[in-house]
Amino acid sequence: MTTRVRSRDLAFLAEETAATPRHNATVEIFEPGESGFDHERLLELIEDRISFVPRYRQRLQPVPGRLANPVWIDDPDFDLGYHVRRSALPRPGTPEQLRELVARIVSRPLDRTKPLWEVYVVEGLADGRVALLYKAHQALVDGVETVDLAQVLLDTSPEPKSLGGDEWHAWRPPTSSSLVLGAVRDNLTRPRVLGQTLRSTSAAAARTADAAGERAGRVLGAVTGRRHEGETPISGRHSQQRRVVSVHTDLADYQRIREVHGGTVNDVILATITGGLRGWLMTRTESLAGLRRVRAVVPVSVIDRELEATSLGSQIEAHVVDLPVGEASPVVRLHQVSYAFKSHQETGRGVAANRLAGIAGFAPSTFHAIGSRVAAWENVRGLQLVVTNVPGPQSPLYAAGARMVATYPVPPLLPGHLLAIGVTSYDGGVSFGLTVDRDKVPDAEVLGTCLTEALDELLDTVTGARPRVPRGRRTKKPSRP
Structure with missing residues (x-):
């Protein structure tokens, strides 16, 4: 059975280079417990549940002559052992060693x-403890046809449910002639397919011209010694190698700040990121005059029938916000971020964080994948940063009986971006995952430290303060007897 690749998904494949691999990644850390958790247990678990994500057993098949977009076909040589790999750190492995291993793995294209x-x-x-690193291409997990594998592996109780697996057999691969005939038939009878074919062909020609122009620009820059236009500490041409940093904080701290100053937990998280960027830039003795605001795209969940439907109960759209890194006051930064999201909240289309986290079978990795796709579509000139913030369940999740004690995303870098930030809340914690270019941002650990300092700075403003009472909920002060 074959399914034609959509133009939007094909763009993720066509725009991928060695320096910009287009895959999402997630790290999950487990306590094995009495039953243990290892490579063999994970293989059994995936084999039992992979039928719920059939595209995980399919590969791409180009159409001769590019008469139409490629198709997804069953991989006749599918080998689960190839995809589920075993690695180890020298005992006792540290979080720093784990992040170094993750960085090397996510630097390689699939x-x-x-x-x-x-x-x-x-x-x-x-x-x-045991860590799992999931790595899936942006063209694979779209939230429509396919959710992230982690979503079907995690349970809400330590007693694993056996779903029985399936007796899977790959469909016979299509021949070249059948691919050509199918492409011609679809182009003649399905106008949408013809339009996708024409758009893909035009986009390929445009990308070839852009690549030639970029190569010429690099040669000219090397000859003249000029700095690449638009370079900042967080934007510029990056290398093939990555560095990964994780920061773990408590959800209660963000809730306390929200109770005093108003807004949402999302606002507090973005204000923390803003303060962290400010502190980091100052440690670099960077002048904030030319970078007083960082333009970021923050995917948000909405209910909107005009957007592409997902299987998770909501749609995702991009929201562009200017993070006020030039503002010295942490409270003013928070209010400015809150105001930037006010228009989104007033539309009535937004989806509350507790509703998202309450979706049956919810796993943050799928929303991070969809968010990164939306951000890539909105990667217009002037955007400097992508921040995906996903509220996760506030009760423990398990894989084959092992409890997940922590998780953080490893978002991809878009072309021209030196930094990407993903945030996941889970079981009382809020974890940041930072992906940076290894060569251009050697002090990524400092940025991680600055994030915790920015949160502490906000916490200092609420010490001894009374919680803020939203309008409409204030009670009349009782009169004296």
């Missing part, structure tokens, strides 16, 4: 001749 995903089981962590 093999286009195989289904576009990998999972790494990383053993050897301190206290007997």
Whole structure:
């Protein structure tokens, strides 16, 4: 059985280069418990549930002559052991060593001749913990046809549910002649397919011209010694290598700040990111005069029938916000961020965080994947940063009986971006995942420290303060007897 690749998904594949691999990644850390959790247990779990994500057993098949977009076909040589890999750190492995391993793995593009995903089981962590690293292409997980594999592996109780697997057999691969005939038929009988084919062909020609122009620009820059136009500490031409930083904080701190100053937890998180960027730039002795605001795209969940439907109960749209890194006051930064999201909240289309986290089978990794896709579509001139913030469940999740104790995203870098930030709240914590260019941002750990300092700065403003009472909920002061 074949399904034609949509033009939007094809763009993620066509725009991928060695320096800009277009895949999302997520790290999950587990306590094995009494039953244990290792490579073999994970293989059994995936084999039992992979039928719920059938595209994870499909690969891309181009059409001869590019008469139409490629198709997804069952991989006749599918080998689960190839995709589920085993790795280890020297015991006792530290979080820093884990992040270094993750950075090296996410720096490598996925093999286009195989289904576009990998999972790494990383053993050897301190206290007997085990980490899983999921890595899936942006063209694979769209939230419509396919959710992230992590979503079908996690349970809400330590007793794993056996779903029985399936007796899967790959469909026979199509021949070249059948691919050509199918392309001609679709182009003649389905105007939408013809339009996608024409758009893909035009886009390919445009990308070729852009690539030639970029190569000429690099040669000219090398000869003249000029700095690339538009370069800042967070934007510019990046290398093939990445660095990953994780920061773990408590959700209660953000809730306390929100209770005193108003707004939402999302506002407080973005204000923390703003303060962290400000502190980091100042440690670099960067002048804030030319970078007083960082234009960021923040995907948000909405209910809007005009947007592409997902299987998770809401749609995702991009919201562009200017993060006021030039503002010295943490409270003013918070209010400015809150005001920037006021128009979104007033539309009535927004989806509350507790509703998202309450979706059956919810896993933040799918929303991070969709958010990064939306951000890539909105990557217009002037955008400097992508921030995906996903509220996760506030009760423990399990895989094959092992409890997940922490999780953080590893978002991809868009072309021209040196930094990407993903945020996940889970089981009382808020975890930041930072992806940076290894060469251009060697002090990424400093940025991580500045995030915690920015949160502490906001917490200092609420010490001893009374919670803010929203309008409409204030009670009349009782009169004296």
